[in-house]
Amino acid sequence: MFPFTRKRKIQTEAIKADMGADDVKLPSRLEEKIDLLKPCLAKNDDIVGRPFYLKGDPGLKAYVVHLEGIVDNISLQQDILRSLMFYARGEDCKEKGLEYIVDHIYRNCLTVTQIQKIGNFSEVIRAVFDGFVVLFFDGISAALSIDIRKVDRRNVEEPVLERALRGSKEGFVENIVVNTALIRRRLKDPNLVVKKFTVGKRTRTDVSLLYVEDIADPEIVRNVSEKLDNIYMDGILGTSYLEQLIEDHHYTPFPQFKTTERPDKAVMELLEGKIIVLADGSPDALIIPSLFVSFLQASEDYVERPIISFYHRFYRYLAFFLAVSLPALYIALLSFNPELVPVQLLISLAQGRDKVPFPVVLEVIIQEIIIQLVIETGLRLPTPMGQTVGVVAGIVLGQAAIAAGLASPAIIIIVAITTISTFAIPNSTMVLASRLVRVFMILMAAAFGMFGFSIGWFLLLVHLISLESMGVPYMAPYAPMRYPDFKDAVYRTFISQMLKRPVSIPVQDKVRKRREDG
Structure with a gap:
């Protein structure tokens, strides 16, 4: 079998609460699958369904369903429908069963990469409303979910609130994939970890947690991950929602997490041992943890x-x-x-x-x-x-x-x-x-x-x-006193003398600069 892309972490109770229906297994007959979809198809005019046949005599009956306007129609027609209708042999699929059709379609027919197998009706509904293309086949009690979502985004531009006279002029946009790539392009370390979450029962907002594995404190990473996992709300529309839900002190006017619109600033914070949280739809990133002194510092301080x-x-x-x-x-x-x-x-x-x-x-x-x-x-x-x-x-x-x-x-x-x-x-x-x-x-x-x-x-x-x-x-390095961190508090020493990371932030690797071995 081919290596399916890793499934999203889906909790059974959360699925039932979201869908308001039992988590039923998909039937094998295609007509029964379509009957399960009819309530959604009847009340949502932007859900498109299309029957077709895999190549052969007789061909294997199949059905594709997707949301209009979210899926890349050119990719759907050329990479999926054309491939299945002209290159997948229905006779062989009928004879050799489910394992063969999944492996055969993946290896020989479809040119897209993000494919996963789903077997429950609730997973099908989630995949459709997440913007995926879902394929059903007659006689097979499973479906294929394919990600060919069309990405419409504005161009990467200079940040509005964090303009700098010197340094990078690139800022985050509203697309989480682009924002992650902007950070990856600057921090080419294989230890940079990106963990993905889906937050919000109805909005199902994509959230990413970024940290450098051998620098960031595991306890803080675990704490933030648990807080993100335990968010149960209808809608999360940006990092501002996440900030209010995971902060420790709610009755204070002072922000406990700093936000930034600059990818270079986010990379600097990652190298300090901090955690970055990105949310789809937000052109900024949360920096966790944050100190009071950091709110009075600017990116150009370091250039x-x-x-x-x-x-x-x-x-x-x-x-x-x-x-x-x-x-x-x-x-x-x-x-x-x-x-x-x-x-x-x-x-x-x-x-x-x-x-x-x-x-x-x-x-x-x-x-x-x-x-x-x-x-x-x-x-x-x-x-x-x-x-x-x-x-x-x-x-x-x-x-x-x-x-x-x-x-x-x-x-x-x-x-x-x-x-x-x-x-x-x-x-x-x-x-x-x-x-x-x-x-x-x-x-x-x-x-x-x-x-x-x-x-x-x-x-x-x-x-x-x-x-x-x-x-x-919050008031470190002033309370408690962290004298080594005074070199980057009110005043900043020379970068060549900043040999260690701040002691106010718990980290695994305290040394910032070292000579290469040999």
Whole structure:
């Protein structure tokens, strides 16, 4: 017998739940098989069925069924139907039985590679709705499932959210096969393992788990695999669904897994001992586990000189602090502790607020609401219009608010600096987290002044230290302290000196660079 491609892992209970029917064996007579399919054929006009005969006198009756628009019609006609109708001998197949027909068709008739044998009705239905071509033969209580799905995809383009001045300009697309190939092309290591899952009872989304076998920690690989196996939902439409289902801490604004649109970034993470999760239909990849420091790092940090990378990273940390703290600090200083502000600056701020009828807290909240509405509007509108609305709204509303005495010039500057700092953070999910944390800090400062501001940061740090990403401390290498990893935290040392992988991530092979033997 020919070596069938490995069957997908199908659990009997899951099949019954998906199909709502018993897992019945296929009958041998072709008419009975078609009768089983009639309910699906009657209510789905895009399921195409076609009877035909294998070559011979008399020919062996056969039947092909597939979904319209998903299957490659040219391949179906030339590689399957033409081959079976002109080159497969029905007389021999009838005489020698099932084992011969399967082996004969595979070796001598069909030119496609991905073929598997199925014997249950539920497997047939799954194969049809997964986009496979299913072949039935009269007198044989089995069917052949053939993968000739037509791949329609957009071209590989530069990532939208992770643009880089230097380095690769390729980004992931919505096709999981293409995304896996983009990683394989860069990481030609036979130890790169790709494990496939099918997640979602109705969407049956293809999910791939990638890791380097001799680097990644087996316990983390096993943990992620179990979490993916234990997902029972109707639909999974991307990596964002997977992220929410497998994360350890649900009640936190901070992302526990980093996402990337860049294949080169994904390969870098694989070489660090991390795991990559791809989902069909998503142009990004999940990086597991992820640390807080990684959300403030960018791909170009590793193509620039170390001193330039340190310069950029320092401003990203500063941007995170300002994005979270600046409005709260403004409230605390002006409303509760004005003695901490230099006299000349305090006089200037007081003169600017002379005609403003609102207290500082309400003024900040009003401006925060306005800027959030402007941001949301810019995101929802088409790109050219969104940019125009954002600029016009910012300038017009700011000038109008100052002229009408509804806001002081200082608060306009504070909100502008805060917004700019927010978008200086290189990760979009961390941007959203910083907005939410900023509201918490504003409320703490509004209630208790500088004491509340300090308590707010204390609670924030305690919360970050308590988080884990798939069992790995989220705030490493700062808490717990991992001194060797400081060489790639705020600052980055020379690549030639990064001889070992980070100790914050459990790995099997700790050595990054070694001389070849001999």
